[in-house]
Amino acid sequence: MLLLNVDVITERISNRKAKEVYELITRQTTVSKIDLLDQSGMTVSTLTRLLEELTSQGLILESGFGASTGGRRPILYEKNPAYAYIFGLEISRTLSKLVLVDLGMNKLETKSWAMTEVMTPDILLPLIAKEAQHMLANHGIETSQVLGIGIGAVGPVDRLSGVILEPSYFPASGWRHVDICKWLTEALQIPALLDNGANTAILAESWYQRTQSFKHLLYIHAGVGLRSSMVSEGKVIYGAVDMEGSVGQMIIQTDGVAHRNQSGNYGALESYASLYAIERAAKSALKQGRTSALVHMMEDPEQITYMHVMEALKQNDPLAVEIVTEAATYFGIGLANLLNILHPEKVIIGGPLIAGGDLFFQTATQVAIRKTYYYPAYQVVFSKGQLGDEALAIGAAVMVMNQLVKA
Secondary structure (H helix, E strand, O other): HHHHHHHHHHOOOOOHHHHHHHHHHOOOOOOOOOHHHHHOOOHHHHHHHHHHHHHOOOEEEEEEEEOOOOOOEOOOOOEEEHHEEEEEEOOOOOOEEEEEEEEOOOOEEEEEEOOOOOOOOOHHHHHHHHHHHHHHHHHOHHHEEEEEEEEEEOEEEEEEOOOEEOOOOOOOOOOOOOOHOOOOHHHOOOOOOEEEEEHHHHHHHHHHOOOOOOOOOEEEEEOOOOEEEEEEEEEEOOOOOOOOHHHHEOOOOOOOOOHHHHHOOEEHHHHOOOHHHHHHHHHHHHHHHOOOOOHOOOOOOOOOOOHHHHHHHOOHHHHHHHHHHHHHHHHHHHHHHHHHHHHHOOEEOOOOOHOOOOOHHHHHHHHHHHOOOOOOOOOOEOOOOOOHHHHHHHHHHHHHHHHOOOO
């Protein structure tokens, strides 16, 4: 039943050639029929018929005239953002976020929930459903106008069945084998699609950079754990299984420490470059008697959190600077390993570690460049991304939108 619901989106454009034309239009701000003829390779009569079909359905709009090249000024076409609306949902370890966007990925409204020890699926999912209905009412949108809800969640996930499988380190219990797509489909009466958050984030960034020339993008989400995803030619690259968090298990020190709760590989990247690693380093330093502004924030070193370290970093506290610099250096080493294997054109880094300030990003990227084998012949662009902490949720909406052109 779930797959049939998703097919409802795909079947909105039933003609394969119409899907091709629509995708060409959506990948550009505006485009003329002349350019579409060159890009599609279709005949004038076929393209004209398809443009008329898409216009009559309300999927595209005529948006004025282009510059004349000697004859009549060409009509310009663009996607109709008001054709439909989409929900994007992020489920992460620190927060969950719901956004409502139109088909142009323009944000209409957003709502976040802190993922505390009480935020089980039984508590959170009804809150999401209630908020989604509230958003639709606020904007006068009927359920029939909603394409669906996309979900970017901490993996591993089963994309086909729409189930969050066995994610680690959630503050609350119950986040194992959560049939989230079925639950939200029944609650909201709209199709639901699921993927891991790293994949949805890179979909968002790829969408917002669609007019640029980058073909191969690597995304890394750095927070409680490390998650990665890659896009080539606008398509997410999937492995045999959904293990987007495995990048954090890259071994960078064979006799090193284990990650939280002694799980994972000894000497794994996450053990040295994650929120947990920074907290552990701060607690250890304070127990050793190191001088720091952190001493005045919490009497018990065990109560120090990542946010305390970030507050001390804002004060340019030497210990905080040292701890963050060390974590970023390790992260840069791991990033260099990925560059030496994958050779992306652009690397987008997001997540709480990046949102904490420039020190981590600048240190990590400088280390990565120095340790990239073919540099400077191989040039890579680093970015914090254009969407910040909304990339996962908006990317989940992009995932739903992409179903329109799926064959």
